Amino acid sequence: MKQLIIIIILFVSAVGTAQTNFEKGMQKAFELWQNGNADEAQNMFERIANAESEEWLPHYYIAQINSLKSWNVKDEAVLKAQLDKAQEHLNSAMAISKDNPELMVMQAQVLTNWVAFDGMTYGMKYSAKISELYRQAYELDPNNPRVAFGKAEWGMGSARYFGQDTTPYCEEMERSIELFTNFKPESAIHPDWGKERAEEVVKSCKE
DSSP: OHHHHHHHHHHHHHHHHHHHHHHHHHHHHHHHHHOOOHHHHHHHHHHHHHHTTTTOOHHHHHHHHHHHHHOOOOOOOHHHHHHHHEEEEHHOOOOOOTOOOOHHHHHHHHHHHHHOOOHHHHHHHHHHHHHHHHHHHHHOOOOOOHHHHHHHHHHHHHHHHHHOOHHHHHHHOOOOOOOOHHOOOOTSOOOOOHHHHHHHHHHHHOO
């Protein structure tokens, strides 16, 4: 009995240490990213992803880095390389964490990168899929601020494209700010971005 207790204590201790090392590595990657070293941060996230096969978060952040880098890219070959990388890691993350609203939002963001690059080519291909991703994410977690924000921003962009009134989406965006204010991420390394962008959009609605 005594030996069993010792084994259990050692197992729990090992799990706790592994989790601590995982979180420390993630925090280090965040620091690199915040200091403008996105490529180094991505490399660290990739190392963590390889070492922690059951964790979706490093894959998520690799996808986010590549999505953010792709917004103003004019070279389609560069864009494709970055968004292919994002998609590869999104696929890995979704295999680990199914029906995850955060991953659905990031998938919608990556597809929006394509639409922003060439609306004529990729709008028809991805618009319905993006709308469906936000709909599914909203059904799963209507109080997630990134879901509300992304859904409203996509709707607003679509309304502008078709010359429609954006007022309902501005109201949705204002609601997302309330959600951001009250949102508590699951941990210090879980997604917690979007409020500043939502505030900028709401400000533009009032101008």
